[in-house]
Amino acid sequence: MPPPPAPTKPLRILMLHGYTQSGPLFRAKTRALEKHLAKAFPSGASLVYPTAPHRLSPADIPVWDNSAPAPVSTEPLDCYAWWTRADTNPPTYTGLAQGLARVAECLKTEGPFDGVVGFSQGGALAGMVASLLETGRPEAFGAYAESVKSGGKWWAGGLEKWKDLKFDADTYPASFLNADGTVCHAPMKFAAIYSGFKAPHPAYGAYFSPKIATPTVHFLGSVDTVVVEDRSLALVDVCVEPRIVRHPGGHFLPASQKEWVGALIAFMRESLESKVDKKEERVEDMELPF
Known part of the structure; x- marks a missing residue:
């Protein structure tokens, strides 16, 4: 009798x-x-x-309504960030190394993951993580780094004054x-990005050049006033063959519609199947004795 099929592992997804x-x-x-994902995949x-x-x-929480009073208490809340913005123009990210270290710890102890x-x-951050894991x-x-030292294109456009920043x-x-x-x-098989954006400072250029090759889908809310569409499209523009999905809502992740x-789900399936297809193509190219 043929051996029983190997048990399949559940899809592993890193949620940021x-x-x-x-x-x-x-x-x-x-x-x-x-729940939808658990049902969608065998x-x-x-x-x-x-x-x-x-x-x-x-004090770190933005006040989106200008008529609202400014926060008075300085006690920490049960609210967290992967980084905070430094007061530069374009902004740099304070604490990004610690945010990435937390993700790396999760990759090492909870992985491997199929996607993010x-x-x-x-x-x-999902776009940056997908980038970092690419070959x-x-x-x-x-x-x-060599380009910065030589005053190359990374610092074109009058941004030389940031060359000496220490971050x-x-x-x-x-x-x-x-x-x-x-x-x-290993490289992620896919990255799904909701209301994401690209780090605008040229100091983060190595995350986006060459472009992010990991399959990406970008969900944009048509009435999102927190991350406006132009900011999200800047991230779309540095991805290879990105997919854009627009929903009629604002700044949220449509989890039930x-x-x-x-x-x-369709994007995930296509991304996973494309990896399998590439593997099968390599096998078919081999000279087999039958």
Whole structure:
């Protein structure tokens, strides 16, 4: 009798929350999506929700309504961020290294993952994480650093005054490397980005040049006033063959509406199948004795 088929593993997805959220809060907001994904894939789906390392105080919370009173208390809240913005123009990201280290820890202890899903700041981070795990990205950071030293194109356009800033954007994050210097996780098979955006400062150029080759889908809310469409499209523009899905809502992740959940599931299936197809093509090219 032929041996029984090997048991299939559930789809593993890294879930990155937005600014002012946490892993548990993001999970509570996406429970419907989690259930849909578990039903959509024969082996099920397992979603992992890390919490960002930077705990925020009321002073860190943006006041979207200008008529609202400014926060008075400075006590930390149950709100977290992957980084905070420094007062530069374009902005740089304070604490990004710690945010990436938290993700790297999750990749090493909870992985391997098939893909990553991120919302808002987590969407921006999902694009950066997908980039970091791609083949050749450490070398791209090396080329970037050399370009900075030589005053090359990274600093064109009158931005030379930022060359002497001391922050950790010009080298590949050490947290993403193993002890032997290899990248800690295989490339992601897909990245789903909701209301994401691109880091605008040229210091982060190595994340986006060469373009992000990981299959990406970008969900944009037509009435999103927190991350306006132009910011999201800047991230779309640095991805290879990105897919755009527009929904009629604002700044949120549509976790229960069938049309938008269906678009995500279709994208995931296509991304996973394309990986299988490439593998099968390589096998078919082999000279087999039958």
